[in-house]
Amino acid sequence: MNEPAPGAAAAGDRPAGALRLARAIDRLTGRIGRAASWLTVLTVLIAAGNALARYVGRFVGVPLSSNLWLELQWYLFSIVFLLATAWALERDAHVRVDAVSGRLSPRVRAWIDLLGHLLLLFPFTLALLWATLPSVRASWAVRERSPDPGGLLRYPLKTVVPVALALLLLQGVSQVIKDVARVRGRLGAPPPDAARQQEPV
Numbered sequence: 424m425n426e427p428a429p430g431a432a433a434a435g436d437r438p439a440g441a442l443r444l445a446r447a448i449d450r451l452t453g454r455i456g457r458a459a460s461w462l463t464v465l466t467v468l469i470a471a472g473n474a475l476a477r478y479v480g481r482f483v484g485v486p487l488s489s490n491l492w493l494e495l496q497w498y499l500f501s502i503v504f505l506l507a508t509a510w511a512l513e514r515d516a517h518v519r520v521d522a523v524s525g526r527l528s529p530r531v532r533a534w535i536d537l538l539g540h541l542l543l544l545f546p547f548t549l550a551l552l553w554a555t556l557p558s559v560r561a562s563w564a565v566r567e568r569s570p571d572p573g574g575l576l577r578y579p580l581k582t583v584v585p586v587a588l589a590l591l592l593l594q595g596v597s598q599v600i601k602d603v604a605r606v607r608g609r610l611g612a613p614p615p616d617a618a619r620q621q622e623p624v
Contacts, residue, residue, distance in 0.1 A: 441600045442610065448597035449513050452590055456510025459503050466499040490573040498580050505587035509594035512544075515613055529612035533605035540602065544595045552588040559585055 473492040480487035511517055524532055561567075562578040569575055604610035 442604060445597040445600040448593055452509040452513050452594045452597075455590065456507040456513075459506035459510075462499045462503045466496050466503070469496045469499070490569065490571040491575060494569055494571070494575045498575060501580060502583055505583050506590070508587055509590040512591065512594045512598060530606060530608075532612070533602050537599060537602035537606060540595050540599050544598075545592065548588050548591050548595065552585055552592070555581075555584050555588070 469492060473488050473496065476487035476492075524535070527535070559578070559581045562581045567577040567581070569577060601610055605612065
């Protein structure tokens with residue numbers, strides 16, 4: 424009976440280990456994305472309260488609204504958009520030309536996804552990260568705040584931009600791992616988006 428070559432078992436474990444890493448990344452971005460999505464509720468409440476305060480203030484002749492509340496709803500919306508981007512990538516929630524991709528085999532779609540992540544996602548995200556870091560450093564150096572009276576601090580919000588880009592890069596690593604596994608036939612095609620919305624992470 425032939426014995427397996429030394430290191431064969433370890434080599435066979437590499438795909439499984441890589442997929443475990445991908446799932447761990449998926450869980451991380453999923454938790455961050457779901458937590459950020461709850462800020463949408465807070466944004467709506469603040470926007471509604473601010474609009475109500477503005478109209479009531481006009482009626483009683485006392486300004487009840489302020490730039491703080493206006494900027495807070497903008498900041499919260501920005502945070503939701505930024506921190507949920509990686510989760511949207513994991514959920515495959517970005518726009519696709521389904522009339523084309525729906526006609527392709529799962530393996531061809533996996534190849535397209537793999538090339539798209541390697542040739543488009545990574546270079547574009549790295550370029551954005553490189554371009555935003557000087558602005559974030561400058562904002563922290565002067566503790567930048569809004570120029571409007573009663574406005575909020577700007578440098579904490581600007582810090583979210585490179586954090587979101589780093590999460591997007593991390594999720595890109597997970598996507599590439601899964602793309603390679605699908606190309607090699609070691610992972611099935613992802614379910615349709617409607618089904619994925621009901622999947623626990």
